[in-house]
Amino acid sequence: MVEDRPPVPAEREALDRPWRIWASVAVVSFVLLAFLLGFLVVPERGKAGFDPFTAMCRALGIPGFGREPPESPAAERAAPASEVAWTSDTRRLLASADVKQGAQVAESICLPCHGMDGVGTTPIYPHLVRQSAAAIFKQMQDYRSGKRQGAQAAIMTAFAQMLDDRQIANVAAYYASQRPSQRVRPIATSPAIVELARIGDPARSLPPCEACHAGSGGPIEAPVLLGQSVSYLEQQLQAFASGERRNDIFARMRTIAQQLTPEEIRGLSLYYSAGSGTENTESDATAAMLR
Helix, strand or coil: CCCCCCHHHHHHHHHHHHHHHHHHHHHHHHHHHHHHHHHHHHHHHCCCCCCHHHHHHHHHCCCCCCCCCCCCCHHHHHCCCCCCCCCCHHHHHHCCHHHHHHHHHHHHHHHHHHCCCCCCCCCCCHHHHHCCHHHHHHHHHHHHHHHCCCHHHHHHHHHHCCCCCCHHHHHHHHCCCCCCCCCCCCCCCCCCHHHHCCCEHHCCCEECCCHHHHHCCCCCCCCCCCCCCCCHHHHHHHHHHCCCCCCHHHHHHHHCCCCHHHHHHHHHHHHHHHHHHHCCCCHHHHHHHCC
């Protein structure tokens, strides 16, 4: 009779080997699956053209499964707000503009909305009187290139695209040569609005409106606000605030308008409207207060 004896170490290792192999395979498989899910598949979910197989092929570098790099947000932000550049050629073009030929353009195209005197025929059309040739030239160029959007852009773009650079310079010079029939003064509103227009708000890094829009001392393309209608001013400030209008160089107006409250936008529009071009006791009081 053969006595039972414990297995020798070599025999025990032989008995345990299959289990150890399968346990190792299971652990390694689990780790690989977790890696694929955590680093390759899950991060790709929700993206265009997603599927697990494609994600894994991309990770392994298999040709044909590459991904187009997304457009850089920085590149989008770097897109120019306007194609107008105040080069020596542009300045010479404005300096040599022909007012008489500009009058012909105004009569054939601009008259129904802006009149021959530059006064808008309805409150939603801006007054061109009191504006510089550079201010009018820039906006016309922005309409023509499609850089200015919102409000009446659809109408203005069609008209601007009918004109070449010389014609735009001529009509800009014509309206810049017009003289307003009345003197206008800001309308008395709240002291806070007057301060915002004349001093700004340093706490919000808001410069005074008059730093750019008083008619002198600001950027060459900055329009004069005084005398525009409440409707037009309010519409444009709201368009800048919402980002609908984006043709402001360096995003200056968008940065400012986005910080204004609806009450401030309304108040500034009233302040600069000057009572639709009329002088009255209220505007006289404002002028006295601002001296």
